[in-house]
Amino acid sequence: MSTIRVTGLHVRHRRTVALDSVDLDFGPGVHGLLGPNGAGKTSLIRVLATVAAPSGGRVELLGDDVSEHRERAAVRRRLGYLPQEFGxxxxxxxxxxVAYVAWLKEMPVAEVPAAVERAVTRVGLADRVDAKVKTLSGGMVRRVGIAQAIVNEPDVLLLDEPTAGLDPEQRVEFRELLRELGGSSTVIVSTHLVEDVMAACTEVTLLESGRVAYRGTPESLSALGDAADGVGDNPIERGYTAALRAHRAFGVDASALEGTSR
Incomplete structure (x- = not known):
């Protein structure tokens, strides 16, 4: 069952094409979104979060076409979103x-205090809940960002570089949280850290120059690296580079080479 479906998605920033006729669907679970800088990852996340409008194509979230204002407003109450930089x-x-964000999501007032405590505890900031955000370290601020994204127990959770600034122990804890959230929600994580994808994601999508370069499981991406002589320090890094090379050379979704294309 797909909770997110995009068809012919096109995003242009002035003269630059960020996404070029992308077709994708996502269901419950944790989905990694990989790709080099400028591949279109943030553009895709922003469109799915309904903070940016596509130039063309169709976007359906939780069964609703978000081009309609009424449906878009309803969907936003069921979304969680962490941008690369949040104000x-x-x-x-x-x-x-975190309570302010819960209010923006129109959560019932009576439920907000408990929801805030739960979200802050899940990201390991229960002992700093009454500290001013401006006094926190960069990693702690990032965890506040994750807390506000999950305060409403979203059906769709969109995270853009969520582990930036987290130390190794915090990243391990975050991966555990992702796996927990993916049991009931559709979670999309845009990241440059392929090891996070291998550890926490059930599926991976690789974008290159605004197009899908690979779609499959982390395991199948790792296998592609071994088969295609990719470059990297571990199997999934080798798969990542092999998929990019195949896409650049032939302009195809490299998962087709392994028979995993959808």
Whole structure:
């Protein structure tokens, strides 16, 4: 069952094509979104988060066409989104900021305090809940961002470079949280860290120059690297480079080479 479906998705930024006729669907689970800088990852996440409109194509989230304002507003209440850079009022405490986002998502007022405590605890900031966000380290601020994204127990969770600034122990804990969330939600994680994809994701999509260069499981991507003599320090890095090379050389979804294309 698909909770997200994009068909013929096209995104243009002035003269630059960010996404070129992309067809994708996602269901429950944790989906890794990989690709070099400029591949279109952030553009895709922003369109799915309904903060940017596509230049063309169709986007369906949770069964609704988000080109319609009424459906878009309803879907936003069921979304969680962490951009690469998120804004906050410096004077807010962690509790106040996460509660403010819960209010924006139109959560019932009576449910907000418990939801805030739950979200902050899940990201390991229970002991800093009343600290001002401006006093926190970069890694802690990133965890506040994750907390605000999950406060409404979203059906669709979109995370753009969520582990930036997290130390190795925090990244391990975050992967565990991702696996937990993916049991009931559709989670899409855009990242440059292929080891995070291997550890936490059930599926991986690789974008290159605005097109799909690979779609499959982390295991199948790793196998592609061994078969195609990819470059890297571990199997999934070798698969990543092999898929990019195949796409650049032949202009095809490299998963077709392994018979895993959808």
């Amino acid at each position: 906050y009022y410096p004077g807010f405490t962690v509790r106040e900021f």
